[in-house]
Amino acid sequence: xxxxxxxxxxxxxxxxxxxxxxxxxxxxxxxxxxxxxxxxxxxxxxxxxxxxxxxxxxxxxxxxxxxxxxxxxxxxxxxxxxxxxxxxxxxxxxxxxxxxxxxxxxxxxxxxxxxxxx
Numbered sequence: 579x580x581x582x583x584x585x586x587x588x589x590x591x592x593x594x595x596x597x598x599x600x601x602x603x604x605x606x607x608x609x610x611x612x613x614x615x616x617x618x619x620x621x622x623x624x625x626x627x628x629x630x631x632x633x634x635x636x637x638x639x640x641x642x643x644x645x646x647x648x649x650x651x652x653x654x655x656x657x658x659x660x661x662x663x664x665x666x667x668x669x670x671x672x673x674x675x676x677x678x679x680x681x682x683x684x685x686x687x688x689x690x691x692x693x694x695x696x
Contacts, residue, residue: 609688610636617693621645622652622670630687638689639680647673650695654679660686669696 608615610630617624626640644652651671658664670677683689 608691614640615691617654617691619693619695621648621650621695622693624652624654624693626654626691628689634685634687636683636686636689637680638683638691641676641678642668642670642693643677644670644672644675648695653694653696655692655694656681656683657690657692658683658686659688659690 608628610628612628615624615626615628622643623645624640624642626638629637631637638656640654642652642654644650651669654668656666656668666681668677668679668681
């Protein structure tokens, strides 16, 4: 295999790996506070805040937008390090649709939050 072919293959692998990471990396692995979080992927965007109350609960509020006519829904996906078997989503379906949400998650102060299309 020539040097040019190897270089092309390595470049393609680097691009593919970067795209895979961008699609699956969490928008946030966060705890309480710290201001607004913004996340976007082709076809979706989200903005949200996290707060912990004195009762040990995580409160997340914000919005998720579906920004493309692609037949897919924008999803903000929540996974919790303190309870890895529990996941949930907030969804917006249909181009131009926005879902405003406020969720209270009991007995946790951390969440991994991903924006994705589904």
